[in-house]
Amino acid sequence: MNVRCNYCRQSFNLSRDYLEAALAKATEKNQKYHTVECINCRKVIKVSVAQMKRYAPETEPSAEEAETED
Ligand SMILES: [Zn+2]
Structure with a gap:
C-alpha cells in the first residue's frame, strides 16, 4: 500500500505483512487510524x-489448506 507524506510529499510503500500486523493492533485498540513515521522527514x-483493510483483507484461514491432495 502506498502512503504519501503530507509534509514532505515523500511516498513509500507499506508491505502486506506490515499492514496485517498494524491492522491487528488497530482492531485490538479500536482505532480508526494507524500512524506511521515518514521514512524521509520522520513526521x-x-x-x-x-x-488499510482494502489492501490487506482478512484471509480465510482454510483457503490455502483446502487442497489436500496427497
Ligand atoms: Zn515526510
Missing part, C-alpha cells in the same frame, strides 16, 4: 484503518 502520518 507522523495518519493512515485510515478502513483503507
